[in-house]
Amino acid sequence: MKPSTFHSVESAWRVHVEPKWGKRAIGGVGHSEVQAWISGLATTHSATTVLRVHGVLAAILDGAVHDKRLTQNPARAVRLPKKQRGRRAYLTHAQVDTLATQSRYPTIVYTLAYTGIRWGELSGLRVRNVDTARRRLRIEENAVLVNATMHVGSTKTNEARSVPYPGFLTEALRTACIGKHPEDLVFGTGDAHARRPQSQDGWFASAVRRAQALDPTFPRISPHDLRHTAASLAISAGANVKAVQRMLGHASATMTLDTYADLFDDDLNRVSDALDRARSSSVVANLLPHDGPTM
Template identity: 60%
Template sequence: MGSIHPYTTTAGKRMYRISYRAPDQSQRTKRGFRTKRDAELALAQVAIAKSRGEFIDPTAAAVTVDTMGEEWLEQRRGVLKPSSFRPLESAWRKHVQPKWGARTVGSIRHSEVQSWVSAMTGGSTTVRRAQGVLAGILDGAVHDRRLSRNVARDIALPTKTRNARRHYLAHSQVQTLADHARHPALVLFLAYTGLRWGEATALRIRHVDTLRRRVSVEENAVLVSAEVHVGTPKTHRSRSVPYPEFLALPIAQLAEGKSRDELLFGDGVDYLKLPASRNGWFTVAVRAAQDEDPTIPRVTPHDLRHTAASLAVQAGAHVKAVQRMLGHASAAMTLDVYADLFDDDLDAVATALDQAKRAASVVIPLSRERDRKA
């Protein structure tokens, strides 16, 4: 199983070390046990770990976070979309690598990670993402049998802050905004189909079914570091989304003179990029629309997606239909995201229960009266 040997430190203190063979039959030693009993327990733990196939070679934990982090990032690069990979890479460069890069994975302690997380500045998303990157790297160390457990897990994290209040435009407000926009058809299309910006601007002529008035969402064009990356939609699934009849003419005009493979919006060749938030054409249109209608809130292109959900619910669309239109993974997600849009349903439930109770209260006394007369 192994052996225990006493030794004397330079300070004259008696200590113990253990010797044993690793699963690969190489000789291993570990020093620093204060009592023979501690050494015996350590040796027993090594024997149990070997028998269970859970042995962790101490030398394997000497690899640095820097080395494992670069490998982990490359692995993520191969499976994530550019828009999802970029935030992880940024968290690694700005937060994780400067703090932990030079450390070996086996030297990191849970208390150190907790202190780092607690002291980190920035929003909750920034903190959670940085912790997630370190935890992901150490997960790899655990899977590689370099560590017995991940000390970056079970960390107290800041509570996620709620998203800013969503803005929903009314039909008249959408039209006013479109009237002042450089791309009016795109504004109307986003507000009445619920497509994400990248999904709409990636539509090609062949994706439009004019007979059924539907578009097939198969691609997504996302701007990452000033470069447009085209991939699959967010859920990696294509979907068919209807558009209202009043959009048939604007869409036909956009498609006129273009080949099947050209883009529906824009010049047909270049993807329309998300306009700048400060002085882009969409912001300019919002300001002009507000001058005409002061009730119009300050909205972003993504708020048109929220508007589409709101208008669909107002029109009586079932939550499952809204889910399919927006491309959510499940109806539960749609309800979670847009729970406020379904508040009227709760009122309807209360009203229906009240009416049912009143009807029951009328029937019961009449039946009792008939029983008494009989």
């Protein structure tokens, strides 16, 4: 389990599950009581929090079922709140330029917006991972700040991947690597990882506010939204779902489609147009005169 995931799970146990169920005998936990508890939490907490809290309790009771201490899990088959996916913000090329020019770290903005790597992957990027000849970034590490401690480990999927970047970024990345050893970090000080900017008064939020002052249509975004922008720009440029999956490091193409289904609407339009053309060709063919049998 990744440190950030462990932190979330431990917090769910400590804040919600243990106070309610920690001293209860598992045989006394009833389905209706779990349902009432979950329904109550859903009125005061986000769906994400409720789902995580339920997952902790359900996993503990799953263990009791496997150990033959319970015949069935009373936390399963509970009605759970559904996450409401908000509308994503996708920047245009021009808006990425605006944000970058208003930012203290334009190379970071461009790298996130045109490669789709996660912040932790950018923070863990080392000089040896930058191949300017092939225009590739080798993503091998993820650096995440949890409780003021930087945890460095493998990527989210535990697999390294090669991510392409557009040619205009070559010089900026080469400059970021000047004077550094192969094991040094590209961003940050070289030996200390770049920390994610604060959400309200960090350099990224300040750049967004300046961009909004210049462009009233500029959306309110976080650094992670640049990952969505990268997917949008790649798809609009003609990248297929498999290429986008590899670029973003998703576990499967299905995950990419589920995450960015709205970006593939043009594919549906092409299917519709192709069917229309096929039908038209078929109808025209049937209307053409046919020679009768020769005598």
